[in-house]
Amino acid sequence: MKRAAEPGPGLRTLWALTWERGNGRRRLVVLGCLTSLLAPVFPLLQPLIVRDIVEGAGAERALLAPVLLLAAVTLSEAVFTGVQVYLLKRLAESTVVDTRQALIRRLLRLPVVEYDRRRLGDLISRLSTDTSLLRSVISNGVFDIISAVLLGAGSVVVLAFIDPLLLAVTLSSVLLAAVALWALMSSLRRISRTAQEHVGRMTAEFERALHGVRTIRVFDATEREYARVASRADDAYRAGLQLSRREAVVQPAVTTSIQIAIFMVLLVGGYRVSEGSMALGDLVAFLLYLFSVVLPLNQASRAITTVQVGLAAIDRSAEVLSIPTEQEAAEAARAAENASEARAALAGGRLRTAPAVITDDPGPHPLVEFRDVGFRYFGGPPVLSGTSFTVPRGSRTAVVGPSGGGKSTILALIARFYEPGSGTIRVDGQDIREMSHESLRARLSMVEQDAPVFAGSLRENLRLGAPDASEDALRSALRDVELGALLDHPDGLDRDLGDAGVVLSGGQRQRLAWARALLHDHELLLLDEPTSSVDAETEWSLQRLLSSCGIGTTTVMVAHRLATVVDSDQIIVLDGGGVAAVGTHESLLRDSPLYRTLAAYQGLVDDRTDPVRGLAAEPPSRAGAQGAYG
Numbered sequence: 001m002k003r004a005a006e007p008g009p010g011l012r013t014l015w016a017l018t019w020e021r022g023n024g025r026r027r028l029v030v031l032g033c034l035t036s037l038l039a040p041v042f043p044l045l046q047p048l049i050v051r052d053i054v055e056g057a058g059a060e061r062a063l064l065a066p067v068l069l070l071a072a073v074t075l076s077e078a079v080f081t082g083v084q085v086y087l088l089k090r091l092a093e094s095t096v097v098d099t100r101q102a103l104i105r106r107l108l109r110l111p112v113v114e115y116d117r118r119r120l121g122d123l124i125s126r127l128s129t130d131t132s133l134l135r136s137v138i139s140n141g142v143f144d145i146i147s148a149v150l151l152g153a154g155s156v157v158v159l160a161f162i163d164p165l166l167l168a169v170t171l172s173s174v175l176l177a178a179v180a181l182w183a184l185m186s187s188l189r190r191i192s193r194t195a196q197e198h199v200g201r202m203t204a205e206f207e208r209a210l211h212g213v214r215t216i217r218v219f220d221a222t223e224r225e226y227a228r229v230a231s232r233a234d235d236a237y238r239a240g241l242q243l244s245r246r247e248a249v250v251q252p253a254v255t256t257s258i259q260i261a262i263f264m265v266l267l268v269g270g271y272r273v274s275e276g277s278m279a280l281g282d283l284v285a286f287l288l289y290l291f292s293v294v295l296p297l298n299q300a301s302r303a304i305t306t307v308q309v310g311l312a313a314i315d316r317s318a319e320v321l322s323i324p325t326e327q328e329a330a331e332a333a334r335a336a337e338n339a340s341e342a343r344a345a346l347a348g349g350r351l352r353t354a355p356a357v358i359t360d361d362p363g364p365h366p367l368v369e370f371r372d373v374g375f376r377y378f379g380g381p382p383v384l385s386g387t388s389f390t391v392p393r394g395s396r397t398a399v400v401g402p403s404g405g406g407k408s409t410i411l412a413l414i415a416r417f418y419e420p421g422s423g424t425i426r427v428d429g430q431d432i433r434e435m436s437h438e439s440l441r442a443r444l445s446m447v448e449q450d451a452p453v454f455a456g457s458l459r460e461n462l463r464l465g466a467p468d469a470s471e472d473a474l475r476s477a478l479r480d481v482e483l484g485a486l487l488d489h490p491d492g493l494d495r496d497l498g499d500a501g502v503v504l505s506g507g508q509r510q511r512l513a514w515a516r517a518l519l520h521d522h523e524l525l526l527l528d529e530p531t532s533s534v535d536a537e538t539e540w541s542l543q544r545l546l547s548s549c550g551i552g553t554t555t556v557m558v559a560h561r562l563a564t565v566v567d568s569d570q571i572i573v574l575d576g577g578g579v580a581a582v583g584t585h586e587s588l589l590r591d592s593p594l595y596r597t598l599a600a601y602q603g604l605v606d607d608r609t610d611p612v613r614g615l616a617a618e619p620p621s622r623a624g625a626q627g628a629y630g
């Protein structure tokens with residue numbers, strides 16, 4: 001993996017972002033280049049005209065023509081600069097918006113494991129802060145450097161014609177400035193990248209603090225959280241200081257060497273004019289050209305800073321843009337697997353011609369099938385190993401077991417948020433790796449454990465998975481989940497639910513998630529503890545709703561409270577990363593010691609011993625009480 005502060009291929013990415021990705025922008029890039037090439041023409045012409053005027057005044061020639069020419073050139077330069085600024089700003093804005101959209105597109109499509117691994121605040125800062133820096137690279141950076149280099153080079157050529165000796169004197173001190181600039185350039189990008197990474201971490205810490213602001217208040221942790229975020233701000237400040245120290249050395253070095261160059265020209269040139277070996281007009285022109293050499297140096301030093309800071313930001317954007325999307329990662333994995341299968345087949349003397357279609361049993365397929373599935377989260381211990389079970393079509397299947405046993409993981413694997421490490425998952429007889437994520441998910445609906453509600457209106461939340469649902473359908477879905485009272489609010493479906501649905505209670509949020517899931521067309525409903533935040537009465541009505549969901553709907557429900565799943569068609573008991581037992585409530589009570597223990601702990605049966613684990617022989621008698629087993 002690339003080291004954090006290592007400069008990446010920023011210029012190449014900049015080229016890709018401005019040119020390769022934007023057909024409509026190419027015209028702007030060409031015009032930007034042309035204007036940058038032409039911009040030095042004006043300051044190169046002006047000193048020549050001034051020299052004519054000075055010499056004409058000395059020789060008492062008519063001055064009107066050169067003065068008018070000077071005025072025309074100066075005016076044209078002003079207009080030209082206006083056009084150039086507009087073109088470059090437009091190019092910059094258009095590149096920034098495209099890059100932002102590309103980042104958003106990718107950031108919303110990364111494999112779920114990437115969100116687990118990364119800090120969300122850092123991803124957000126790449127989208128906001130880093131793309132803003134990209135703007136200045138284009139509008140004030142790269143093209144300024146082109147103009148400055150051309151103007152400097154052009155001036156040097158003209159200076160060589162006017163007075164080579166004076167030029168040699170000048171260049172010796174300008175060289176000092178160039179060396180100082182080079183020194184600045186080499187370290188700037190690395191330090192900028194570090195500074196931007198610190199800003200990313202600061203944003204991530206801040207996002208964490210805002211996310212849990214109530215918990216932080218209750219635990220009186222505001223000061224400590226402030227210290228965490230502030231220390232990240234301090235890190236960014238220190239990197240900024242490092243940058244400033246370098247600039248503090250380089251900027252005066254550049255300015256001083258420029259001053260020395262001017263003094264030298266005045267001294268040597270003045271002396272030569274006084275002794276008659278140089279015309280006054282030449283000295284004036286020389287001085288003006290000298291400004292054309294040294295001013296671009298200053299301009300270049302600012303532009304180089306901008307470009308280096310911006311390139312560091314582009315590196316960070318490029319890093320995100322190079323992460324494969326969920327679909328790309330799956331395709332790459334599939335291609336690698338096919339290649340290795342083909343190699344193995346070739347080595348064995350046969351070549352597979354078609355993907356293996358899996359049908360051990362010719363009868364109707366179960367809707368979901370896990371066969372020997374093994375899975376571990378990135379870098380973690382195994383969560384599932386050799387897990388096999390089937391979910392018959394139209395059935396209500398429950399998954400129960402100890403907390404942390406992998407119940408939610410099973411739902412995440414069915415929804416293909418993660419790829420299994422081994423084994424196969426099939427939906428409707430087809431290996432889900434052979435399906436696109438979209439086509440798989442088009443068959444699913446889900447109520448997640450923490451039932452996220454999105455900032456926005458009630459209507460927007462309901463329409464998330466059913467954008468075409470009618471108003472009546474939305475209202476009736478709300479009534480189905482006992483949320484009809486929300487419609488009494490004066491804003492009705494337009495009611496704003498606040499950030500993460502803060503205006504709703506926990507139970508209301510969960511019921512809203514139910515309504516959203518039911519509105520989305522689905523064959524398979526995945527429910528992850530979908531009644532954990534609702535009262536007993538609502539729980540009962542949601543269960544009834546589930547029963548009346550319609551023939552053809554298959555549900556897989558993770559549950560802690562066994563009371564909610566006793567009438568399931570089958571209950572899968574997970575333990576130790578595998579399936580400990582499968583059956584109905586009654587058969588499991590009879591055959592599965594673990595299930596009997598869970599049921600006893602929740603007061604569903606009167607079994608006062610724990611035959612499996614030898615735990616306390618007195619489980620809480622309260623129905624629904626939850627202990628170590630959920």
Ligand SMILES: Nc1ncnc2c1ncn2[C@@H]1O[C@H](COP(=O)(O)OP(=O)(O)OP(=O)(O)O)[C@@H](O)[C@H]1O
Pocket residue numbers: 116377378380383401402403404405406407408409410630
């Ligand atoms: N995104 C993740 N990254 C790393 N490890 C994870 C992740 N999600 C879950 N785990 C780990 O995987 C294991 C199984 O988690 P999972 O959420 O599937 O259990 P569960 O049976 O649903 O638990 P609970 O009943 O408490 O909700 C746990 O040890 C958990 O720490």
